[in-house]
Amino acid sequence: xxxxxxxxxxxxxxxxxxxxxxxxxxxxxxxxxxxxxxxxxxxxxxxxxxxxxxxxxxxxxxxxxxx
Numbered sequence: 389x390x391x392x393x394x395x396x397x398x399x400x401x402x403x404x405x406x407x408x409x410x411x412x413x414x415x416x417x418x419x420x421x422x423x424x425x426x427x428x429x430x431x432x433x434x435x436x437x438x439x440x441x442x443x444x445x446x447x448x449x450x451x452x453x454x455x
Contacts, residue, residue: 395445406434 393399401409410416423429429444430437 395449 389400399408403409408416408420410420429440431440
């Protein structure tokens with residue numbers, strides 16, 4: 389995604405099984421390379437991972453001036 393991926397938007401590089409099509413390839417974005425999966429982000433299963441990631445997204449949203 390040349391202009392970055394907005395929060396809440398599914399990455400265009402995910403396949404039908406939610407696997408990254410760029411994993412292991414040199415064109416994989418630096419931000420993706422920097423992610424180190426651990427239990428605090430991934431939980432014990434996909435359901436918990438999605439909940440944890442949603443909470444992380446909300447917690448790190450920028451606050452707009454005047455709101």
